[in-house]
Amino acid sequence: xxNLYIKLSILLLAQLCGTAVxxxxxxxxxxxxxxxxxxxxxxxxxxxxxxGYMLSNRLMVIPSLKNSYVNFSKLALNDxxxxxxxxxxxxxxxxxxxxxxxxRGDLNADHSTFYNQNSTRLLANTGVDFMITPNxxxxxxxxxxxxxxxxxxxxxxxxxxxxxxRTFLAKNKKTSKKAKKExxxxxxxxxxxxxxxxxxxxRTAVESPWxxxxxxxxxxxxxxxxxxxxxxxxxxxxxxxxxxxxSYFGEKEEFIIDKSYASQNGIGVFGRYLHQFSDSKWACxxxxxxxxxxxxxxxxTRTWFSNSDSDRIFYGQVGVNYFLSPxxxxxxxxxHTEDSVFPRAGNHLEFGLQAYLxxxxxxxxx
Numbered sequence: 173x174x175n176l177y178i179k180l181s182i183l184l185l186a187q188l189c190g191t192a193v194x195x196x197x198x199x200x201x202x203x204x205x206x207x208x209x210x211x212x213x214x215x216x217x218x219x220x221x222x223x224g225y226m227l228s229n230r231l232m233v234i235p236s237l238k239n240s241y242v243n244f245s246k247l248a249l250n251d252x253x254x255x256x257x258x259x260x261x262x263x264x265x266x267x268x269x270x271x272x273x274x275x276r277g278d279l280n281a282d283h284s285t286f287y288n289q290n291s292t293r294l295l296a297n298t299g300v301d302f303m304i305t306p307n308x309x310x311x312x313x314x315x316x317x318x319x320x321x322x323x324x325x326x327x328x329x330x331x332x333x334x335x336x337x338r339t340f341l342a343k344n345k346k347t348s349k350k351a352k353k354e355x356x357x358x359x360x361x362x363x364x365x366x367x368x369x370x371x372x373x374x375r376t377a378v379e380s381p382w383x384x385x386x387x388x389x390x391x392x393x394x395x396x397x398x399x400x401x402x403x404x405x406x407x408x409x410x411x412x413x414x415x416x417x418x419s420y421f422g423e424k425e426e427f428i429i430d431k432s433y434a435s436q437n438g439i440g441v442f443g444r445y446l447h448q449f450s451d452s453k454w455a456c457x458x459x460x461x462x463x464x465x466x467x468x469x470x471x472x473t474r475t476w477f478s479n480s481d482s483d484r485i486f487y488g489q490v491g492v493n494y495f496l497s498p499x500x501x502x503x504x505x506x507x508h509t510e511d512s513v514f515p516r517a518g519n520h521l522e523f524g525l526q527a528y529l530x531x532x533x534x535x536x537x538x
Contacts, residue, residue, distance in 0.1 A: 305441030438465025
């Protein structure tokens with residue numbers, strides 16, 4: 173009887189491996205996942221939901237939401253996380269295995285027994301999806317924490333192994349065929365102008381009993397010129413408005429809570445590589461830039477004022493565009509900054525609008 177079970181298991185495994193599964197990992201398809209995870213030492217429980225969209229037959233973007241609870245000694249941490257992952261699949265037709273590599277940025281809102289602050293993570297991952305059916309896959313992946321804030325590193329693992337079930341939803345074929353007859357997105361060409369305006373709101377904690385977290389509003393309007401259908405260069409303006417509450421002892425040893433204000437203003441240059449997908453409203457990009465700026469600082473109750481003219485801001489940025497109309501797009505990106513005056517800038521998410529203006533020759537065709 174034991175040998176019979178073994179033979180049946182081998183036959184079943186051979187049948188599964190020999191069955192060609194037409195995976196729904198293709199351009200226009202969606203992916204959805206919900207999972208819960210528990211770790212021990214320290215005790216950590218998390219619930220996570222992912223939604224992915226295939227920008228092409230190989231490239232997927234995956235925004236996710238996760239809530240985690242950590243219990244370590246007398247410290248209880250409730251962590252709310254928003255993540256954005258770019259994933260590249262290597263999938264051959266008729267195969268059940270879909271290997272992938274990915275890069276993920278996380279923004280965490282940490283609320284604990286003793287403090288509240290935000291933290292960031294940057295993770296690289298690689299793994300494989302095993303297609304059980306055309307719409308269901310078992311996924312295993314290994315991830316590495318490339319860059320985390322010090323507080324989050326205390327509770328996170330630098331290396332991790334993750335398992336989950338993925339559901340893939342095929343695109344609507346009828347809608348896709350109809351869409352191909354329409355002009356979904358304007359395709360950028362050499363000589364076109366690009367207008368861009370981004371904004372983000374950053375809350376940053378400071379490791380000091382005298383200072384409260386800072387609140388920053390960052391505005392970055394840009395104007396660019398397309399050198400080709402992929403490369404855009406241009407000028408950018410930069411404004412960062414910062415406010416912070418801090419406390420100190422006055423001349424009569426009274427405890428005073430004050431507020432300080434600061435602003436950064438400057439102009440810079442940037443270069444962007446844009447990749448548009450045919451018959452799709454999605455595009456992805458990578459950008460780098462430099463800004464020369466000056467700072468102005470002042471406080472609310474005491475009379476002091478300072479300024480600086482030596483600010484240097486370098487940044488790298490990756491993101492996606494979603495076209496609301498053929499020439500207007502929403503933009504979401506993950507950005508890392510290195511700042512000589514505001515070193516705490518670090519990593520954050522940025523959102524904005526983008527408009528494409530064709531060169532004049534396109535609008536005056538006879």
